[in-house]
Amino acid sequence: QPAFRATGLRKTYDMGETQVHALRGVDLEIGAGEVLVLLGPSGSGKSTLLNIVGALDRPTAGQLWYEDTELTALNDHALTRFRRAHVGFIFQFYNLIPSLTAEENVRLVTDIATDPMPAAEALELVGLGDRRAHFPAQLSGGEQQRVAVARAIAKRPHVLFCDEPTGALDSKTGIKVLETLANANAELGATLIIITHNAGIAGMADRVFNFLDGRIASIEVNETRIAPS
Ligand code: ADP
Ligand code: ADP
Secondary structure: OEEEEEEEEEEEEEOOOOEEEEEEEEEEEEEOEEEEEOOOOOOHHHHHHHHOOOOOOOOOEEEEEEOOEHHHOOOOHHHHHHHHHHEEEEOOOOOOOOOHHHHHHHHHHHHHOOOHHHHHHHHOOOHHHHOOOOOOOHOOHHHHHHHHHHHHHOOOOEEEEEEOOOOOHHHHHHHHHHHHHHHHHHHHEEEEEOOOOHHHHOOOOOOOOOOEEOEEEEEOOOOOOOOOO
């Protein structure tokens, strides 16, 4: 059984006189534990799809299921519960709270999650066990992003949504962040859905969805996924 299944997803933004068709009919299946990369030009609909599948946003039309639950039939309250229970997000800019330490930033999530791991353990998993008491300003960009990864994995999510997770980092630091994501996939079995402009990242995916103009124009399958190196 796939983790996610969708048919006919459309998203249209009304901009006064004109409409923007961000998604023009997307069908998909995403396997549990799969590493999926969304590739394509700016404006082709990748973030829109990520936000819809991650239940941060709703489609204008179409249906979306997570396992046996039709997400497009849930009310806002139930969608929030779904996100809290199953989903973690990582964005290009780490969204850490500057006045809180690394551990306190992770605790924001573990304090309200259903089945979290201790914040300290999550920081260990991303290689920041010795940075627990540091504030974001005392950490490098890559370390801050790894705190964001720790925050996302601490609730043992079934799915991790990553929107340009290495976009603000140099390539060496980006690889370190990708390794922590690959670990989360291997150790927690988390499905990874990653938006990137970096074709190198596509090598670590099981499949690549190539977006063009609001549609999945083609799908590449990697028989032998390579670890980031
Ligand atoms: P990508 O992630 O591939 O760069 P997006 O999904 O962000 O593409 O955007 C797809 C299209 O939808 C673009 O034309 C973008 O300008 C438009 N769009 C995205 N979000 C909004 C919004 N909140 N309001 C209006 N248009 C939007
Ligand atoms: P909460 O459980 O605090 O109400 P939500 O249900 O809105 O949070 O979102 C669930 C998950 O999505 C949380 O892990 C939260 O950190 C993340 N999230 C949602 N929106 C954003 C955002 N704009 N920036 C960063 N993380 C977000």
